[in-house]
Amino acid sequence: MRFLTVSGPPSSGKTSVILRVIEAIQAREKKIGVVKFDCLLTEDDKLYAKKGVLVKKGLSGALCPDHYFVSNIESCVTWGHEHNCEYLISESAGLCNRCSPHINEITAVCVIDNLSGINTPRKIGPMLKSADIVVITKGDIVSQAEREVFASRVKQVNPGAIIMNVNGITGQGAFELTSLFEEASDIETLKGKTLRFSMPAALCSYCLGETRIGEEYQTGNIRKMDI
Amino acid sequence: MKDTSLFHKALTISLEEHPYIEDFLNSFGLDVEPGPNSLQQYLDNLDPDKLEDLGINYQQLCQSLNDFLAGMLTLKEPLDKVDSLTIIGGRDKSGNAENIDLVLKPGEVICIVGPTGSGKSRLLADIEWVAQGDTPTGRKILINNQVPDSKWRFSTEHKLVAQLSQNMNFVMDLSAEEFIRMHAESRLVTNPEEKVAQILKQANQLAGEMFHPDTPVTSLSGGQSRALMIADMAILSKSPIALIDEIENAGIDRKKALDLLVQEEKIILMATHDPILALMGDRRLVIKNGGINKLIESSEAERKNLKSLEELDNKLLALRNRIRSGETLEEI
């Protein structure tokens, strides 16, 4: 089973791109599974189900969705393998810009869009900087030169990645992206694999549900600004 | 190819010789200053905790820096020369063979015509992807009569194809001058200031109304943005092939625009419905049902008609200008 992790800022076009890739893979008559991780709510699972692919959805609620991802992804991979999926794709929204679902030796895709501003590539952490493939969407909304400038800003923070422009609506570029999905690593389990980058320690009293403000309520891993 | 000596020179020298190293480090949230230490010492002295906070580790940073420098070296290398582009026909949407072998040469303008959904964009995409029978059309693309290196497919430095798409919007918060400078810098051109001035000047000659270099790109008119992008493509892009999607729609001087692009010895493919642009091309490809259906060479008679079409067009243009300046058209 070929397994890929797809991540990216909210609304960057992850689902649209994956749907266009699914159409191209289905044309080759392959069985596909998708796992969608989100925080509070998602309708993406319905969009995937409509395409007739196998779907699992996980909502992290009060946890960081990437921490939740890493505690659950191994069973998801086993699930996909048991259902004889030939492709398994995970979609997770990067919410804190510091966590990243990317796993060593597993093809890692980051989706960001041309509208997010020229400084956004610098602000996104390992989710973008350690991805193997960076997909840039919404190129239809900007000019050629702006696409080039944006791509060069991405290239600067991840010079080793393959950078592709894909239109999430018309699917332009999706066929070409699919040929890269076909080269993703073939696995049965995630046992023994490691994350590409550690996730930040978020273990203060607020992680545990504290709501009151004030020194006396702050325990655990606390860091103070220089004021 | 790794230039290891660069890592052992004093930062004062390496930052001077390769100013983009500073911008690279800044983009990871790191500051660097000229000094006697070498780049290698600088990297070795970075605090691992600080790196972790920035979401990167030592190995990844070194790897990225190497990849980045390699990319910059590639940008400085001259582009492989393209003497010909060959399109070997595949099949149309019904599976009928196209039966065509088409060779295009630099300096040539080929127009692509055909109804909506007929496959014009697919043909352009096949060229951009340097298809090898691996797209829905089954077409093959040769460069200089050979199956080209697959580096063309993903290279951001040496793009085979530059595309001027129909959309000319901007979202970045930059002035026209800042935007073009950033674009020029990303392409590592020599004399960026000179190139920027040249582009702004050309753009103002193409556009109906003048604009100032300080104008935010987001407030340029449709015609001004288009003029800016055409000048930008003609002067900055080194890609040997240019794909143009319908330049007729906005208020710019089409003939000047095309002349500017052709000067640069590119192979130009242009999707168009405009009769003047279509006749300015050397040949026209007619696309039907996903396939190249016909190849028309512009004939002598057509070229003669181009003259009268241009006269008609100038007449219309003059009328347009009169309307603009508040005149009436009771007599034309």
Ligand SMILES: Nc1nc2c(ncn2[C@@H]2O[C@H](COP(=O)(O)OP(=O)(O)OP(=O)(O)O)[C@@H](O)[C@H]2O)c(=O)[nH]1
């Ligand atoms: N114009 C344009 N719109 C796009 C493109 N790709 C996606 N969109 C639109 O952007 C919006 C968000 O796309 P999604 O695919 O839902 O984004 P996402 O990253 O999956 O979003 P979340 O899963 O909610 O984080 C939708 O309205 C899409 O139609 C594109 O290439 N061009």
Ligand SMILES: Nc1ncnc2c1ncn2[C@@H]1O[C@H](COP(=O)(O)OP(=O)(O)OP(=O)(O)O)[C@@H](O)[C@H]1O
């Ligand atoms: N030879 C072919 N075989 C199979 N599918 C094809 C072929 N040629 C084109 N197509 C498909 O047909 C659809 C429409 O083609 P395309 O978008 O290129 O049309 P177009 O001429 O650019 O239309 P428009 O004028 O609306 O931009 C696309 O999905 C494309 O992949």
Ligand SMILES: [Mg+2]
């Ligand atoms: Mg989504």
Ligand SMILES: [Mg+2]
């Ligand atoms: Mg089209």
Ligand SMILES: [Zn+2]
């Ligand atoms: Zn997190």
Ligand SMILES: [Zn+2]
């Ligand atoms: Zn916390």
